[in-house]
Amino acid sequence: MPAPESDLRSPEWFRSVVFYELPVRTFFDSNGDGIGDLPGVLEKLDYLVDLGVGAIWLLPFYKSPWRDDGYDISDHFTVDPRLGTIDDLDRLVEAAHGRGLRIIGDLVANHVSDEHPWFQEARKSRDSPKRSWFLWSDTGTEFSGARVIFPDYEKSNWTWDDVAGQYYFHRFFHWQPDLNYDTSAVRAEILNFARFWLGHGLDGFRCDAVPYLYKREGTTCAHLPEVHQFFQDLRGMMDAEFPGTVIVSEANGTIAETVAYFDRSHEFQMVMEFPLMPNLFLGFAERNPRRILDVLRATLPGVPTDCGWAYFLRNHDELSLERMSESERAVFFREMSLPSDARIHNGVRRRLAPLLGGDDQSVLMLTSLILALPGAPFLYYGDEIGMGDRVDLPDRDAVRTPMQWANDPSAGFSRAPPSSLTRPLVVEPAFAPSRRNVADEESQANSLLSRMRTVLRVRAAHATVFSSDRFEGVDVGDRPVLGFWRAGSEYQILCLYNFGAEPSTGQLELPGSLWASPVELVRGQGSTVSGRTFRFRLAPRGFAWTLFLTRRERGAPA
Ligand code: GLC
Ligand code: CA
Numbered sequence: 001m002p003a004p005e006s007d008l009r010s011p012e013w014f015r016s017v018v019f020y021e022l023p024v025r026t027f028f029d030s031n032g033d034g035i036g037d038l039p040g041v042l043e044k045l046d047y048l049v050d051l052g053v054g055a056i057w058l059l060p061f062y063k064s065p066w067r068d069d070g071y072d073i074s075d076h077f078t079v080d081p082r083l084g085t086i087d088d089l090d091r092l093v094e095a096a097h098g099r100g101l102r103i104i105g106d107l108v109a110n111h112v113s114d115e116h117p118w119f120q121e122a123r124k125s126r127d128s129p130k131r132s133w134f135l136w137s138d139t140g141t142e143f144s145g146a147r148v149i150f151p152d153y154e155k156s157n158w159t160w161d162d163v164a165g166q167y168y169f170h171r172f173f174h175w176q177p178d179l180n181y182d183t184s185a186v187r188a189e190i191l192n193f194a195r196f197w198l199g200h201g202l203d204g205f206r207c208d209a210v211p212y213l214y215k216r217e218g219t220t221c222a223h224l225p226e227v228h229q230f231f232q233d234l235r236g237m238m239d240a241e242f243p244g245t246v247i248v249s250e251a252n253g254t255i256a257e258t259v260a261y262f263d264r265s266h267e268f269q270m271v272m273e274f275p276l277m278p279n280l281f282l283g284f285a286e287r288n289p290r291r292i293l294d295v296l297r298a299t300l301p302g303v304p305t306d307c308g309w310a311y312f313l314r315n316h317d318e319l320s321l322e323r324m325s326e327s328e329r330a331v332f333f334r335e336m337s338l339p340s341d342a343r344i345h346n347g348v349r350r351r352l353a354p355l356l357g358g359d360d361q362s363v364l365m366l367t368s369l370i371l372a373l374p375g376a377p378f379l380y381y382g383d384e385i386g387m388g389d390r391v392d393l394p395d396r397d398a399v400r401t402p403m404q405w406a407n408d409p410s411a412g413f414s415r416a417p418p419s420s421l422t423r424p425l426v427v428e429p430a431f432a433p434s435r436r437n438v439a440d441e442e443s444q445a446n447s448l449l450s451r452m453r454t455v456l457r458v459r460a461a462h463a464t465v466f467s468s469d470r471f472e473g474v475d476v477g478d479r480p481v482l483g484f485w486r487a488g489s490e491y492q493i494l495c496l497y498n499f500g501a502e503p504s505t506g507q508l509e510l511p512g513s514l515w516a517s518p519v520e521l522v523r524g525q526g527s528t529v530s531g532r533t534f535r536f537r538l539a540p541r542g543f544a545w546t547l548f549l550t551r552r553e554r555g556a557p558a
Contacts, residue, residue, distance in 0.1 A: 013102065014204075014246050014269060014376055015308045016467035017054025018456060021315060022381040023069070024061045024083045025422055026402045029414035035422040036402070036413070038084035042092045045099055047438065051384060051449075052456030055102035055376075057206050057248075059316060061089070062108075065115050067175050069316070069400065070106075071208060072113035076193040086200065093201035104246070105197050107205035109190050109230075110212050111176040119177050123164040132183045135215065140167035146212075146221035150345050171212045171221075181213045181230060191237055198238065204246035207231065207268070210261065211251045223257045232267050246270060248310050252320055255295075259302035270376060273309040275299055278323050278332075280313065280366060284356070285335035289482035289499045292369075293473045296484075300374060300471055308469075309375035313366055314383060317396055318347030319355070341391045342398075349398040351431075353386040353448075358430050360386060360448040361541045364455065365497055368522070368543050371459045372486060372495045374469045384452045385441050388431020390424065401426050406439040458521050458545065464488055476506045481538065483508070494546045496524065498538035507535040514548040521545040 010016075028040030038061065048056065060070030063078045070080070079086055096103045112119060122130035140158030148154050149172055158167040159174040168177045179186045194205065211222040213230055231247065238245045248270040249261040255275045261268045276295050283289040303309060321329055337357050342348050348355075356362035363386060370377040382403055389398045401423055406412030411425050411433035418425060426432050441449035459466055465488035474483035480500035486493045492514060498504045503525065510516050510532045518527060518534065524544030525537040538544060 011244055012269075012306055012467075013244070014055070016463040017102065017376060018052060018371065018459070019055045019057055019104075019310070019376055019378040020048055020051070020053040020381065021057045021059065021312075021378055022403075023059040023316060023400060025059075025066075025070070026400055026413070027381060028403060028405065029416065029422075032415035033082075034414050034416035034420040035082050037082070038079065038088035038092050042088075042095050045092075045095055045101065048101065049099050051453055052460055053101065053379070054460075055104065055203070056096065057104050057378065058106065060106045060108055060208075065113055065175075067113070068173055069396075071108050072111075072115075072173070072176050073108055074113040074115045074117075076112075076189075077196055089200055097201065102203040103201075104204040104206060104248070105202045106208055107190075107194055107234075107247070108208045109179070109193075110209040111170060111172060111178045114175045114177055123161055123168075126165075133180055133186050134177050135169035135180050136164065136166040137169070138166055143169065143215045143217060143221050145217075145219055146171065146215065152345060169215065171209070178212070178215075181226065187230060187233070191234060194234060194238070195241065198242040198245055203244070204238070204248070204269075206248040206250060207234075208250055210249045211253065211257075223251070223253060223260065228260065228263060228267060231261070232263065235267055248272065252322060254323075255299055255302070259299065262302070262304050262307045265304040265306055269307050270310040271307075272378075273299065273311045273375070274320070275323065276309075277312060278319075278321065278328075280369070281319070281336065281355070282324065282328055282332060283482070283499055284362070284366065285331050287480050287500050289480065289497065292482055293484070296373070296471065297473060300469070303375070303469065305469055308467075309373070310378055311370035311373055311375055312378040312380070313370060314350075314352045314355075314380045314399070315378070316380070316400055318344050318349045320347040322346045339391050344395060344398075349389065349391060349396050351387055351389040351399050352380070352383040353436075354388045354428075354431060358386070358388075359541065360451070361539070363448060364451055365499075365541045365543045367452065368455050368545075369482070369495075369497055371455060372466060372484075372493075372545065374467070374471050374486075384449055385438055386431065386436050386448045388426045388428050388436070390426055390428075393424065397423060404433040404437040407434050407437050411437060412439065455522060462488075462493060462521070462547075465491070465493055474508060476508060479504055479506050481506055489550070491547050491549045493521065494518075494534075494548065495543070496536055496538060496546075497543045498541060501540050503537065503539055503542070505535065505537045507533050510534050510548065513551055515551055517549070519547040521547055 025036045027036045028044050029036050030040040061083050062073045063075035063080045064070045214224045214226040215221040246269040249268040252274040261271045279291050279295050283292045391398045402413035404411040441447035470487040472485045476483045482497040522545040527536045
């Protein structure tokens with residue numbers, strides 16, 4: 001099913017498509033060396049098209065020692081040789097575009113690998129022309145307001161370097177020195193990094209670790225005005241030189257802090273919906289979605305009409321618990337299926353299916369919720385088949401295991417034997433390749449994958465309504481049901497989600513502007529209409545999308 005043509009031409013293409021986040025390294029290995037690669041992604045494009053995806057977000061594929069899975073870049077202008085070549089990337093981009101798919105990369109701007117020649121040069125001498133590209137200190141006491149992001153790995157944001165004879169600043173791991181954005185050559189070089197890959201046809205970037213680019217004494221060194229200025233400059237360059245390309249911000253923060261990255265359409269077209277995400281899981285844990293509607297009512301009005309939130313449930317990182325209060329965390333830990341070693345950094349390293357107790361219905365319900373909100377949903381590879389995780393692997397590798405394509409010893413990921421894969425496969429029986437894999441799920445009408453495809457297809461068929469910014473919460477009384485209307489010009493779609501573990505029924509009065517003849521796009525357990533009263537029935541963790549045509553007054557203009 002090719003993406004609707006209008007998607008590719010419209011400057012707001014990103015609002016109507018579903019994004020799919022994938023790591024080249026663990027997606028598909030085309031040459032049997034045990035490591036996923038760019039030609040492997042190309043081979044699987046038809047799978048993504050069939051799933052109903054409209055855009056791919058490729059995790060960092062640049063040259064890197066892989067001490068932070070590619071977020072530690074050692075050469076911005078090459079593909080890591082284990083993943084392929086620039087020619088492979090060109091072929092992938094061309095093939096993706098040929099199928100109506102967009103493809104964005106990952107702009108890692110805050111830091112580089114300590115193996116990067118820039119850092120190697122900088123540390124050699126105080127007179128090195130690259131010295132000012134990084135942040136140095138004789139005491140390692142500056143910027144004490146900047147919290148440590150990986151507190152279980154790093155004690156301080158400063159690390160002593162014997163070669164340099166000074167401390168250097170790093171907001172993440174100590175092998176990722178931060179760049180100094182007060183140096184204009186750094187800003188120029190990162191814009192060149194973006195230009196280079198946009199020149200190779202990428203349709204934009206997810207921008208990594210956005211809030212942290214600038215450091216100022218006496219602040220938390222996050223979300224500073226200078227950060228906004230840099231990304232506005234990036235956006236300005238992209239609009240001028242590569243029109244139609246987009247940037248998505250990875251900035252965890254309060255509602256006000258995250259909304260600021262839209263900055264009246266001058267900055268990011270899309271902002272990761274960090275304020276909502278933990279509330280989706282908390283609402284699930286509490287069997288009460290009220291908090292979700294509260295957050296949506298607070299976050300949606302701040303979005304300029306040509307921008308959109310980027311919704312996600314899970315990604316390649318830990319599920320951040322930063323925005324949860326102590327009591328919310330207690331509820332979360334009590335209700336979600338969490339092995340004791342699942343905690344890491346300020347969060348939890350679990351995939352979607354195991355978090356939701358391996359229940360397909362719950363996976364579908366939460367996924368179909370982010371599919372129906374105004375903005376762009378981001379799916380994480382493997383979650384569409386209910387893949388699991390491995391909390392026995394180091395750090396966030398737990399949620400980055402090879403994609404499970406088939407029920408064979410290497411999960412159809414590679415011709416190499418399981419023992420030589422770039423990362424081991426999931427072994428937990430309920431989530432292992434023998435139980436969860438693309439080939440088997442494709443052949444079963446009722447599998448998670450088949451049901452996912454159906455929901456994505458329905459969404460694509462109604463893309464104009466789902467990509468509009470009209471959203472209105474519905475009062476369903478004292479029930480564990482989340483309800484909202486999505487309105488288009490010809491019809492409206494009522495979306496209902498049962499967060500309860502029991503079936504739920506309810507009713508609502510239809511507005512006079514609609515015909516009282518529902519069309520069930522995704523069926524709940526049946527609905528009825530009498531007069532203008534609509535009655536619904538939802539299975540436990542069930543959901544329904546119901547369409548109502550708009551009434552037109554006789555003689556009124558269409
Ligand atoms: C972002 C990435 C994460 C990485 C970090 C440092 O948070 O998503 O994977 O470790 O930045 O680059
Ligand atoms: Ca390979």
